[in-house]
Amino acid sequence: MxxxxxxxxxxxxxxxxxxxxxxxxxxxxxxxxxxxxxxxxxxxxxxxxxxxxxxxxxxxxxxxxxxxxxxxxxxDGSAGYALGIDLDFGKITFTLSNLLGIPISSNTIEINTTAYSETLPILIDQIKNYIVEWKDNRYGIVGIVIAIHGLVSKDEIIHYVPRFDWNDINLKNDLEKEIGIDIYIENNANLCAFAERVFVHHSTDNLLCATLYSGIGLGMMRNNDFFRGHNGYAGEAGHMIVVPEGKQCECGNKGCWEKYASEASVFKQLSEDRKIKNMTYEHIQKWLDEGDEDIHDKMEQFIYYLSIGLNNMINLYNPDVLVLDSEFLRMYPNSIHKIRENLHSSISHYQELLISSIGDKACSLGACALAIKHFLDVPILNLNFENQALQDEF
Structure with missing residues (x-):
């Protein structure tokens, strides 16, 4: 009792x-x-x-x-505001939402450094600007959540960020000493999964969200909370080996999933093949529209290796909902149907497999939503992504 x-x-x-x-x-x-x-x-x-x-x-x-x-x-959505920050390689995105999760503004700044000593002052200055700008509202900025594209421990220490080469960084403590507002540090894939649960999939308590952009991250929601593992590092599915003795990965292993089924891996291969340095989605879409056979082959190979990893994830976690966050899958015709055709194991069980309707907004929206959850002190939120104001403003 x-x-x-x-x-x-x-x-x-x-x-x-x-x-x-x-x-x-x-x-x-x-x-x-x-x-x-x-x-x-x-x-x-x-x-x-x-x-x-x-x-x-x-x-x-x-x-x-x-x-x-x-x-x-x-x-009262206007009583206070949440600040979600996506700290990614080469850029930082700041998204401000009201207490209903409706974005008020979003701003991305480019950074030309990976040094922590240079990144920290940028974050402090930007956050202080937001605090000053919104201080006249009843609650002002109610909380700040920062998305990290790397390993975050249960006590919110940044254990490792591959593309920044950061190890054991206490960003939370360093910011709170300067800012005076609660700061939360979370893995970006977890925040994408949180956004899917909070804004779209209200009826599930068992959700996986795979993000496929710069690498592969797996956010896991179980019983309305993050599944973190022992230290908090669960979800690094991108470093599951799918090709023994395959391509060398920065993690030290060979044949990691994200070397074959992340968008970055496809961009890298195409950039080398076509001698185009700054390749974009527009390039891919143009070639797809023109019926470029090589591009179609690359996409089929992407889906093939993606399906191998998804089969493993489904068998390991038996999710209710499995969400895939990938611009390639949104671009390529019948991509979900093709993935389902590859998932033919008789022991694979899931209820829904779908492409994210939130897309690349998921990380920053999830960060805002988590700040709201902490401020309101509730077990879970059910917010409305279909709100027209949200779609128009963001």
Whole structure:
């Protein structure tokens, strides 16, 4: 039996109530009581506190029937803002969202350094600018989450970032000493998986999201939380060996999955073959439209090796939903059908296999959503990616 003092129980009830308000968007006190199984007196007291704090707002719906117009409750999205930062090789993307996860702005700056001593001041300056710009709102910046394209331990130490050559960096501590706001450090693939769960796949508690851009990362959501492994390094599926004694990988092994089934590996091979230094998706799309046989062969090979790794992931984790985040798969006709055809093992079981509808926004949206989750102190969020304002602003 779970027990606790009155303050603890009040906090739990508050979390339940906020989570339900966010989930429903608009809800009355009576319906909130039914949905949470909390008494009307508890609902009234908690709602009064949340209204006084400026975290929720009331509004009356148009009501044509006889009787009192229902008063609905909703989270005040403009009460505060979350800052999601995607720290990637050569660039840093800053995305600001309101408390409903709707992006307000997104800005990418190029960086010409991988040195930590030079990157840290850039982050501090940019973050301080956001804090000053939004300080006049009720809660200002409520939290900051930074996505790292590498290994992040359970205590949020950056263990290793291959393309930066960073080892055992305490970015969280260094920033919080300068900023004075809660900072959270998370692996980028985990944040992509979190975005898929929070914005799209509300009904699943067992989701895998494979990101296929600069390498291959695997974000795993199980029971509404990240599956991290012992130290926090679970999900480095890109370094699973799929071709024994194959291509040399930066990790030290040969034949790693991401050397064959990441977009970076395809770009690298095509750049060498075609003598084009700065190859883009537009190049690939043009060649596909022209029916270039070599490009089609490269895409078929990409899908073939991708399917090998996915078969392993499915058999290992038996996911409900498996989301693939790849621009190549969005470009190449019938790519999901081709992958499914390769997954013909009789012991492979999953419910859904699909290409991400969020796309390359997933990492920064997931970062914003995680900051909101921490601020609201709720077990999970159900936000709406289909909100037209979100799509228009981002």
């Amino acid at each position: 779970v027990t606790g003092d009155a303050a603890y129980i009040k906090r739990i009830n508050r979390s339940i109530i906020i989570q339900e308000i966010v989930k429903e968007g608009l809800i009355s006190r009576a319906d909130l009581s039914k949905a949470t199984a909390l008494t009307r007196a508890t609902i009234s007291a908690q709602v009064a506190d949340l209204l006084e704090e400026g975290l929720i707002v009331e509004q009356q719906l148009e009501y044509n029937s006889v009787g009192r117009k229902p008063i609905m409750l909703s989270l």
